[in-house]
Amino acid sequence: MEPMNMLTTVVHLISLATFLCLVGPEFNLTQRVGAEKTMRCLERERKALIEFKKGLLDDDGVLSSWGSEDHKRDCCKWWGVRCSNKTGHVTAIDLHCPVDDDFLPLQTPLGGKVSPSLLELKHLSYLDLSYNDFQGQSIPDFIGSLNSLKVLNLAFASFAGNVPTHLGNLTSLHILNVSWNSDLSINNLEWLSRLSSLRYLDLSVVPFEQTLWPETIVNLPDSLEKLQLSTCGLFETIPFTINSSASLSVVDFSYNNLTLSSVSNWLQNFSTSLTSIGLSHNNLAGPIPETFGHMEFLQRLDLSGNKLSGSIPKSFRNLSHLVSLSLSDNQLSEPVSELLEKLSEHAGQSLESLWLDGNKLNGSLPDISTRFSSLRELVVSNNQLDGSLPQSFGLPSSLESLGLRGNRIMGLFPDIKTFGLESHLKFLDLSDNQITGPLPDLTPYSSMIELYLQGNQLQGVITEAHFSSLTRLRVLDLSFNSLSLNISADWNPPFQLEAIQLASCKMGPQFPKWLQTQGGFFALDISSAGISDTVPDWFWDLSPRIEYVNLSYNKIDGKVPDLSTKFSGAQVIDFRNNGFWGLMPSIPPEVKSFHLSHNNFSGSISFMCTDTTHFTTSLDLSYNQLSGEIPNCFENYTDLVVLNLANNYFSGKLPHSLGFLQGLLLLHMRNNNFTGKFPRSLQNCTSLRMIDLGGNQFTGRIPLWIWTSLSKLIVVSLRHNKFSGNLPPSLCHLNNIQVLDFSRNRMEGRIPSCFYNFTSLIQKNNSTGKTIVGVGEYFGAVYNDVDYIDNILIQWKNQDSEYRSILRFLKIIDLSSNHLIGDIPEEFSVLRGLISLNLSRNHLTGKIIPGIDQMEMLESLDLSRNQLSGEIPAGLAHLNFLSVLDLSNNNLSGKIPSGTQLQGFNATSYAGNSGLCGDPLPKCHEDVPTIKGKGDDYEEDDDRLLTLEFYISMVLGFSVSFWGFVVTLFLKDSWRYAYYKFLSDSKDWVYVTMKVSLVRLQRKFRPH
Structure with missing residues (x-):
């Protein structure tokens, strides 16, 4: 039992004892029907009780004795009514609804209205209407006029509104309990100071309005002994004062917002x-x-x-x-x-x-x-304890419960004789440590009720002898070790288990027959147990109270019956990765997680459209052979967080009722035959973190509202469809995006240049998502200790692969196999966290961005089958994690940059670029300059640079002058005539000059 529950129970018992002390011999709780009294009740009071009964709703007839023939006249013998032996006046009415340990009613609670006829009971000192259901009615004001009341208990009765200040008139009141009416509120505290005789006050789970702070400080009576204010919304300070010499002994301020200084x-x-202080879950x-x-x-x-x-x-x-x-x-x-x-x-x-659990305590647990x-109880779970449990390790003989889960304790499982606890230890939790070796003889643990050893390194064979004396065992958890159960088929265990947790314990290939003897369990996990058998018929009717059943990751086959009748109270059903076949079974209405993926179920899922409202939060029917259209009735499944129907044969359009799933986080519809446009109804699913519609036949443009209405998306996969149109700049509203896959569609136009908005892709070592999703988290869901680990199908390193456990680390952009044009935006260089970029099979032109070396985490780069030109940037040689590169079938030229990275790739990575050369391609000609990276020894040649600049200037100058002159000649006749005359005259001058020079040379060299 947790400390908070234990404290609440203790205080409840104390208050119950206080009730008895207050009313004395006139009220005996052990005599609900009561013995003969010397006095009959008064007629006036009998009629008042009859009138009170008329206002109540009593479905179970608990008030049937009121006015019955046997006790028609004597109301003192009616159920829940007590009278004074001396005067005959009604002094107590106890109509509380009995509840179990979980506060669940054992009968139908009373309802209706509380009649003011109770005012006729002038001597009423005890009124208990707790654990009933008054459906949001206000606490009647007239109760403040029952002046003789000493005990008023209205806890758990579903009252609403403000706590009436008239209760302050009950100056004789010793006990006031209006707790656990969460729709009640308190906007005034002054009336409490008038309850001068009050000993016990419980206002737990009744919120105090914030308008009470910070001015309100109320004096509570000095007689107060117990003060219960759990979950009242107390803000920073406690709004009460009590005389320091008062008798206050028990206070409970748990689950508020108090600070340490004010409390101290x-x-x-x-x-x-x-004597008792509760301050849990504050600030x-x-x-x-x-x-x-x-x-x-x-x-x-x-x-x-x-x-x-x-x-x-x-x-x-x-x-x-x-x-x-x-x-x-x-x-x-x-x-x-x-x-x-x-x-x-x-x-x-x-x-x-x-x-002491959930801290950072360290060292070894001493003797x-x-x-x-x-x-009796020692819990040090989830700390940083280390070391082993040596032979000298000892615990007190009184110890009944020991919790050491989630530490770093190693070594062999301790022998029970080391503890010296043969007859007392009832609860032992050593889960999630590093305990090794075989499981020792468990027979000395004869008092054991709950045994948790999961997540260690235990190994070896377990036989029937291990359990021969565990007659009281109710919970057995040996999951996730390397244990094998060697149990005979006719074994009859000495225990009746309530929770059977044997995941990863080898017990196949036959289905364990000994389970047939365990008819009262609520949890069963025999996943990954090596079972390759057919489920026997007796299994489906074995335990009517089952809440959790996990048969996943075996090779179990057979047909599954209608689970809505067999497992009607189940909350988790996990049959993943088996060989079940036949029609898909109906979903139990109470189930939260329903996972039947990776089986051979066939047919439609029309059974989903019943009139029943389901509480399902995770539905995974992927990897089966289901077909037909998706039924249009998701208004019955508004609690869904995960919906996975991937890898089936569904067809048609997605139903409009998907828009009712406003809390949906993960939507998988990939690899089916869905058609139509992007479903408009998803605009209402504003909580979506992942959407996977890949591998279908969707057409049309991707609507612009996706990028604004679904701005929380982390993973978007629309790959392998027939989507068309441009990629809009509004796409960059997806600040949290980690996987963006539009590959194998008909997208066109330019790639937007606003990718610097992708915050998650800019950060190198941060992932927004998590592998397991709960409330407010991404990539999975946890319900009753069942993990839903999400998955995605992507092209990774030139192969289509499904990724699960490392999904949160993937940061990918894949726009391949579309009709995109233009340059690669330089903004890609800021995506320092991106690990895969695929722009292949488009019509991109221009150069590879020179700042690509800033993409330090890049492991895979595919720019093949475009029209990229120019040289390969030198910085590409310095991407240390790059393991996949494909630049083939472009118009790249020049020498491949030198360095350890690029020369390690196969020549096919560069094929189809006729202008490329250098290792691993053939060597370059001497006139092809070498491209060197930042890390190479390199000195600038100033003369070479100046010469290059000179030639560039000369060429540009000549071109501008030449073409300017030619255009002018073409447009202006006078210039053209003058130019032709100049050429003619020049020609004559050149001819005459050359002739004269030639005659002179002949004369000079003629022999004399």
Whole structure:
């Protein structure tokens, strides 16, 4: 039992005992029908009770004795009514609805209206209407006029509105309980100060309106002993004062928003009176104050679920009366041995329950067998404990519950004789550690009720002998070890299990027949158990109370019956990865997770359209042979978070009713035969994180509203469809996008240049999503300890692959096999976290972006089958993670940059570029310049650079001058005539000059 529940139960029992003390012998709870009384009830009061009954709804007839022939006149013998033996006046009415341990009603609660006829009962001192259902009615004001009331209990009765201030008129009231009416509220506290006789006040789960702060401070009566204000919305401070000499002993302020300083200041006035303090789940941060250690009579302290850090105070050595201490789910970080040493100094003889789970405690658990002689519960789960459990390891013989889950404890499983606990240990949780070796003989654990060993490194064979003495065992969890069960077919276990958790324990190939003896379990997990058998018929009727059943990852076959009748109360059904066949079974109305993927179910899923509202949150029917159209009735499944119908033979259009799934996070419809345009109804699914419609026959343009209405998308896969149109700039509203796949469609136009908005792709080491999705998380769902790990089919390193567990690390853009044109936007270079870019099979032109070396995480780059030109950027040689490269079938030229990366790829990565050369292609001619990267030794040649600039300038100057002159000649006649005359005259001048020069040369060299 958790500390909070335990504290609530204890206080409830104490209050019940207080009720009896207050009413004395006039009210005996053990005599609901009562013995003969010396006085009959008064006629006036009998009529008032009859009138009161008329206003109530009593479906089960619990008030049938009221006015019956047997006791028609004597109301003192009616059920729930008590009278005074001396006067005959009605003094008590107890009509509370009995409930079980989970506060579920054992009969139909009373309803209707509370009649003011009760005002006729002038001597009524006890009124209990708790655990009934008054369906949002207000607490009647007239109750404030029942002046003789000493006990008023309206808890769990579904009242609403404001708590009436008239209750302040009940000055004789000793006990007031209006707790757990969450639709009630309190907007005034002054009336509480008038309850001068009040001993017990419980307003838990009745919110205090924020208008009460910060001015309101109310004096509570000095007579108050117990104050319960859990989940009231208390903000930072406590709005009550009590005289420090008052008798206050129990306070519960759990699940509020109180701060440590305000709590410490308030509590220090009661250091000598407080015996029980509940402060769990507030905003307490920092070191634990020494104040608590100075409360010498403190018996119970609950500080769980806060942000307390450091170590426990040294003053805790003084707590000699401490019985229960919960420090769970904080940030404490001291060695566990030191913490236990401080507590044991004075609380060693009194401490019974110690909860330390969910902190950062370290070191090894010491031998505490002699330090805590009364300890019954010790929970140190989910800390940082290490070491092994040595032979000297010892625990007190009184210990009944030990929790060490989620640490780093290693070594062999401890022998029971090491503990010396043969007859007492009932609960043992060593899950998720590093315990090795075979499972020892369990027969000494004869008192064991719950045994959790999952997630260790245990190995070996388990036989019937291991369990021969575990007659009281109710929960067995050996999951995720390397254990094999060697059990005979006719074994009759000595126990009746309620939870059977044997995932990954080999027990096949036959279906375990011994399960037939276990008819009362609510949870069964025999997944990955090596079973390759047909489910026997008896299995489907084995346990009518089953809530969780997991047969996944076996090779079980056979037909599955109608689960809506066989497993009507199930919340999790997981039959994934088996060989079940036949029609898909109907979905039980209460089921939350329904996973039947990777089987051979066929036919339609028209059964989904029933009149029943389902509470399904995760529905996975993927990888079957289902066909037909998707039924248009998702208004019955509005709780869906995950919908996966991928890899079937569904056809037609997606139904409009998908728009009712406003909480949907994950939608998988890939690899079917869906047609039509992008479904407009999805515009309402604003919570979507992943949408996968790949591998269908969708057509038309992708609507612009996707990029605004569905702006939370992380994964978008529309691959292998017939979508057309441009990629709009509004696409860049998807700030959280990690996978964007539009490959194998008919998209056209230019690639938008706004990719710098893709925040998640810019960050190198951050992934927005998670593999497992719960509320507000991405890529999966967790329901009743069942993980839904999402998946996506993408082209990765030139192959179509499905990715699951590493999905959150994928950061991919794939626009391949479309009709895109233009340059590759330079903005791609800012996507430093991108690991795969595929723009192949388009009509892209221009050059490879020079800043590609900034994409440091890139592992796969495919730009093949475009019309890219120019040289390969030198920076490409410095992408250290690049393992897949395809630049083939472009118009690239020049020498492949030198470096360790690019020369390691096959020549096919560069094929179809006639101007490329260099390793791994044939060597370049000497006149082809070498392209060197940043890391190569390289010195600039100033003369070469100047010469290059000179020639460029000369060519540009000549071209401009020449073409300017030619155009002018063409447009202006006078210039053209003058130019032709100039050419003619020049020709004559050149001819005459050459002739004269030639005559002179002949004369010069003629022999004399």
